[in-house]
Amino acid sequence: MDPSPDPTLRHRTDEVALTVLDPQGVPMTGTEVVVEQRSHAVGLGNIGFDQIPLANDELSGQAAAQAVELAALWLDLHNSATLPFYWGQFEPVRGRPDTRRLLRTARWFDDRGVRVKGHPLVWHTLTAPWLLDLPTAEVVEAQRARIRREVSDFSGVIDTWDAINEVVIMPVFDKEENGITRVAQELGRVGVIRLAFEEARATNPAATLLLNDFNLSADYEHLIEEVLEAGIQVDALGLQSHMHQGYWGEEKTLGILERFARFGLPLHLTETTLLSGDLMPPEIEDLNDYQVSHWPSTPQGEERQAHEVVRHYTTLLSHPSVESITYWGLSDHGAWLGAPVGLVRADGTPKPAYDALHGLVKGEWWLPPTSLRTDDAGQVTVSGWRGAYGVACAAGSGTFTLDGSGSAQVRVG
Structure with missing residues (x-):
């Protein structure tokens, strides 16, 4: 090709x-x-966080009815789901992981023909708070055991994982103290990546394992070079594309894809967002630093988002290396940073972007x-x-x- x-x-x-x-x-x-x-061969996904209560029969009355309606919109557009395995939420108390709920949710998606990915096995943010009480050597062993447990427990239902997330910043991360940054400092970036991939691979040799990052600079390219030179088998590269400060445009998007396609690995756009409201100021360096009390979707923003989602998906799929695109949030309700990123409004009604993307996925690109x-x-x-x-x-x-x-x-x- x-x-x-x-x-x-x-x-x-x-x-x-x-x-x-x-x-x-x-x-x-x-x-x-x-x-x-x-179904499509190419991955056209979204996060499946909102479906966890529905899949576990935790809702009733109007809340259950709304969840069913949202799930119908989700299933009519997407064929792959990302489920959250943030260690601090999954196992806030050591030895008491939320395996049953997440496994039931993964099976709920699988029963409906949806491919499921776990995100992530290793990350320094939202990691288990109890790691802080352990010496670094014990954190390493706890992390190894956590990888083996999750990959084993979910094998056959979740066989694709973000093996490790955001390693470029991991050893220098200083926003909050955490056990995994200490591990990255001890083992180095390549060492902690080797830990993640080799433990997951040994547990499920058939798994598809991603290296995922938001940092799309030359630093990520250099890290990938080092990882591949070290003989670590990476199955796909994850590229995050949270466009809170505005749509990248075709030229920038294709430039990024070309830079990472040179490694000969499939590219997964793992976290994609486009706003339907005011854009985040361009001078903000860390998206997490922008906190506002109210960030509404607007009619003008919704029309802009609809045009941009068509341009972005078409541009991404024009590149043969792109194997999967995951949008990061179906609904504005509970969206990351409170931003109006959803394809559906907080009240459950589809935005023009949902209809526009649906027109591609189930229209122009569908028999x-x-x-x-x-x-x-x-x-x-x-x-x-x-x-x-x-x-x-x-x-x-x-x-x-x-x-x-x-x-x-x-x-x-």
């Missing part, structure tokens, strides 16, 4: 000669069939139910975005994929 960006998105599509077989395996000639898309007639060889030609498809006729139904193979067979029944 040509690694160069292609604004036509041709590399995301495929054409297959599909042979339709009857239940006995005989090609069905001259038969009317209906083909339709079931609706389409009637076709098989030829004398029992074949039809199917063209569309790569992903999973279904075929149905009077004799039954079956599934197939558009995956670049050029041909496929499906036995209906």
Whole structure:
């Protein structure tokens, strides 16, 4: 595949000669069939934090009804979910992890055909407070055990993890005292990354493990170089894109993708946001430092967000290295920093950005139910975005994929 960006998105599509077989395996000639898309191969995700209470039957009355409506909007647009494994929230008391609730939530998504990722296994922020009482050597062992436990307990349901998060800043982080920064200082950046990846890999050799960061400067590039030179197997690179200070634009976005695509690894845009209200002042260096009591979504901001989300997703997917895009928050309710980043307003109504993105994902980039007639060889030609498809006729139904193979067979029944 040509690694160069292609604004036509041709590399995301495929054409297959599909042979339709009857239940006995005989090609069905001259038969009317209906083909339709079931899912995208490319990851089009969002955080699944809001669905945790719903999946665990913790809601009732109006709150439950609203959660069901929000979940329906979520499921109609996304095919991958990120669930929170922030150590301080997951295990605030040592030995009492929130495994049951998160596992039930992960299965809730999995039952609905949604791929699930855990975020993160190692991070210095929101880490367990009780680590502060331990000497560094014991923190290291506690972190190793935490990785093995989570990767093992969730194996088969969550097999993709942000193995470690924001390592560029980790050893020099000074906003708050924490045990993991001490580990990073002791082992070095490459050493703590090795710890994360090797423990996770040993526990689940089939896992997809990401190195994730918000720092997209040359410092992250240099760190990746060091990690790969050290022989650490990284499956994908995570790039955060919180655009609280304004949309990057096509030129900047493609420039970033080109810089990180040179490593030959899939790129995951792990945390994407675009505002539908006032932008954060440009002089703010740490987004966490901007705190306002009220940060509303505005009609003008919503129209801007709708245009920008179409431009951004189209630009990202024009680059063949991009394998997944995760938007960071469906709703404004409880959004990070209180910012109006959601695709849905706090009252549960979709913003223009939701409709615009839906128009791409389930419109321009989607094959609706389409009637076709098989030829004398029992074949039809199917063209569309790569992903999973279904075929149905009077004799039954079956599934197939558009995956670049050029041909496929499906036995209906």
